[in-house]
Amino acid sequence: MATPSPAARPANPNFSSGPCAKPPTFTLDSLKDAALGRSHRAPIGKAKLQAAIDRTREVLGVPAEYRIGIVPASDTGAMEMAMWSLLGARPVEMLAWESFGAGWVTDAVKQLKLDAVVKTADYGEIVDLAGVDFDKDVVFTWNGTTSGVRVPSGEAIPADRQGLTICDATSAAFAVDLPWDKLDVTTFSWQKVLGGEAAHGMLILSPRAVERLESYTPAWPLPKIFRLTKGGKLIDGIFRGETINTPSMLAVEDYLFALDWAASVGGLEGLIARADANTAVIGRFVAENDWVDFLAADPAIRSNTSVCLKFTDDRIRDGAAFAKAVAKRLDKESVAYDIGAYRDAPPGLRIWCGATVETSDLEALMPWLAWAFEAEIAAQSEHA
Numbered sequence: 159m160a161t162p163s164p165a166a167r168p169a170n171p172n173f174s175s176g177p178c179a180k181p182p183t184f185t186l187d188s189l190k191d192a193a194l195g196r197s198h199r200a201p202i203g204k205a206k207l208q209a210a211i212d213r214t215r216e217v218l219g220v221p222a223e224y225r226i227g228i229v230p231a232s233d234t235g236a237m238e239m240a241m242w243s244l245l246g247a248r249p250v251e252m253l254a255w256e257s258f259g260a261g262w263v264t265d266a267v268k269q270l271k272l273d274a275v276v277k278t279a280d281y282g283e284i285v286d287l288a289g290v291d292f293d294k295d296v297v298f299t300w301n302g303t304t305s306g307v308r309v310p311s312g313e314a315i316p317a318d319r320q321g322l323t324i325c326d327a328t329s330a331a332f333a334v335d336l337p338w339d340k341l342d343v344t345t346f347s348w349q350k351v352l353g354g355e356a357a358h359g360m361l362i363l364s365p366r367a368v369e370r371l372e373s374y375t376p377a378w379p380l381p382k383i384f385r386l387t388k389g390g391k392l393i394d395g396i397f398r399g400e401t402i403n404t405p406s407m408l409a410v411e412d413y414l415f416a417l418d419w420a421a422s423v424g425g426l427e428g429l430i431a432r433a434d435a436n437t438a439v440i441g442r443f444v445a446e447n448d449w450v451d452f453l454a455a456d457p458a459i460r461s462n463t464s465v466c467l468k469f470t471d472d473r474i475r476d477g478a479a480f481a482k483a484v485a486k487r488l489d490k491e492s493v494a495y496d497i498g499a500y501r502d503a504p505p506g507l508r509i510w511c512g513a514t515v516e517t518s519d520l521e522a523l524m525p526w527l528a529w530a531f532e533a534e535i536a537a538q539s540e541h542a
């Protein structure tokens with residue numbers, strides 16, 4: 159007998175972990191003031207790029223002495239630009255707890271050929287931060303998008319460290335109160351917590367990171383797209399909206415809209431509260447159902463943006479096939495798109511809980527999860 163389906167559906171089935179749901183008030187009309195067909199070097203273009211920087215600073219509470227730049231190639235561009243420009247000056251420790259962090263390890267070890275200390279944790283865990291040597295340069299990911307974990311706080315990072323901390327905060331920015339005094343390089347992309355468009359990355363530099371840039375020249379060549387200094391001095395314009403190459407003014411307008419929306423829901427505090435409320439919906443569901451659990455066992459390191467779940471029912475015969483089939487059912491019903499676990503992660507589901515997702519949509523989704531689970535268990539025994 160077919161499992162009856164729930165009566166209500168989420169109003170918005172977009173629970174993808176990137177690009178993430180647009181802000182709930184977004185329509186294409188929100189972009190009508192875009193400086194289309196105009197030069198990004200003209201006053202109108204420059205003013206919009208500068209506004210994107212200024213409003214990022216306001217919402218995230220970035221200290222005035224930190225630089226914020228808009229760079230090419232999304233978060234990957236910002237991270238690789240930082241790694242290629244800064245690493246090699248002193249010993250390096252690479253921390254990884256999911257596939258993007260693992261990608262930065264490959265960059266450091268295989269591409270830059272650095273003799274780095276590499277510390278990794280399994281999916282659902284992070285490394286022991288108390289054992290990290292912050293007198294080395296340390297590269298890490300704050301919220302692990304593919305494993306549903308996050309760094310609990312900046313407490314383990316000493317204020318008087320000798321090394322630089324280089325933090326991929328793509329799934330953390332706008333969802334976590336990032337401790338700026340503990341971060342020398344912070345990167346993210348527009349397509350995550352604020353539901354912006356991809357292609358542009360944000361690079362935030364502490365005064366110590368700038369000092370390194372101005373005093374150290376890496377041994378390897380730097381493509382134009384990675385160059386942050388000229389003649390040993392920081393290229394100041396990058397941090398005033400004079401981008402290295404041509405940005406999309408449509409994407410800039412979209413990001414400005416997203417920042418306005420962020421302010422309208424109470425700024426950083428409001429954004430964090432929305433992500434936390436969303437994650438709590440899943441937390442209650444997991445507590446009520448013994449066939450599903452968080453991939454991250456320890457609540458202290460559980461992400462409030464990309465929430466990763468695993469199925470724990472003994473009746474499941476092929477974990478990967480089961481999880482895929484559940485995600486497919488939900489997709490087919492148009493109640494949840496793109497929630498299968500990341501290709502390199504353990505089988506399960508990954509549900510985005512960042513601020514642009516409405517709590518009411520997550521509440522509506524939960525009965526559908528139970529429905530898809532029961533339906534798949536039934537289908538599994540029919541095919542036995």
Ligand SMILES: Cc1ncc(COP(=O)(O)O)c(C=O)c1O
Binds near residue numbers: 328356357
């Ligand atoms: C933690 C993390 N780092 C890096 C990336 C890469 O981001 P982008 O594709 O915007 O360069 C992602 C994308 O999902 C991510 O989640």
